[in-house]
Amino acid sequence: MRIVFTSAGILRGVRRGVPLLLGIAPFGAVVGVISLGKGLSLAETLLMSALVFAGASQLLALELWTDPPDILAVALAAFVVNIRMVPIGAALSFWLDHLKGWRLWGSLFVTVDHSFALSVAENRAGGRDAGFLFGLGVFTWFGWLISTAVGHVMGSVVALPPDHPLFFAATASFVAILIALWRSPGQDLPPWILAAATAMAAQMLHLPAPLPLLAGAFAGAFLAAWRETRKARA
Structure with missing residues (x-):
């Protein structure tokens, strides 16, 4: 099967990413709220979200955040959590092996658990357009940035209790994507x-x-x- 990378595939990935915002937005908001509590500015929070783009490792890094921060410990913790992306990248070889340049590295940069799950489901359904992974990833990346910014701003206005339902959104979204992988x-x-x-x-x-x-x-x-x-x- 010939693998392609088209604008139509990118747009299809964007459309598939819309429902994911229901899980990503609360998760990102939680990261924004916690970032504010740790003393990070809005600009610092957005920079972390843009470069790391991984909710689990960001939460762990924030948990280890001190003043002044132990950069080595925080970076090592994020690395350990994100090492799961190695088998995820290997599992996406059905598309990634056919990409080069910015298409390959851009797709890898924006790949997260959600885009991985939906891309595997797309491939199993016969999808051969690798633009799907890139479009889905870029869309969720922008959604993540916006939601963390909203959480940071919201945290300065509203103090949420530790047992607020918003904090369960991350777990719920990860459970929900298992449906797309089930065979x-x-x-x-x-x-x-x-x-x-x-x-x-x-x-x-x-x-x-x-x-x-x-x-x-x-x-x-x-x-x-x-x-x-x-x-x-x-």
Whole structure:
């Protein structure tokens, strides 16, 4: 199947990204509120969101933020959380292997969990336009910047309690994107169960964050890759 990169694919990715704003906007707002609480200015918050563009690692970095900040510790924590993007990038090779230059590096820069999930679903449905990943990623990047800015401004006006429903939006959005990845119990259930069990076991062992998340992600990814390889050889 010939892979293309067109403006039509980019626009299709943008349209698919619109519903994601329901989960991204509250998540970004939370990051903005916490950034304000840590003493970051609006410009600093936007710069972090633009360059890092990863909610989980930004939240962890803010949790470790001190005055003055330990830059090495914060950077290392963000690196550990974002290392999950390595298997994500490999899983998107069906499109990325056919791209070069700004199309490749731009797509990699704006790829997050949400765009990964929807791109895999698009490819499984027969999609061959890699512009979909780029358009979806750029749209969510702009949505992330706007939502973190709104959260920062909102945080200076309204103080949200720790148990406010807004803080659950991030978890809800990650659970929702699993629907786009689901194929069948036989194909997906074993890796998902292994990932969840490994993460829970690591949590019960009181491993520090984000080790439970990483352990679960790599365990599930390893099993899924092994099953796919064995099926391809059969």
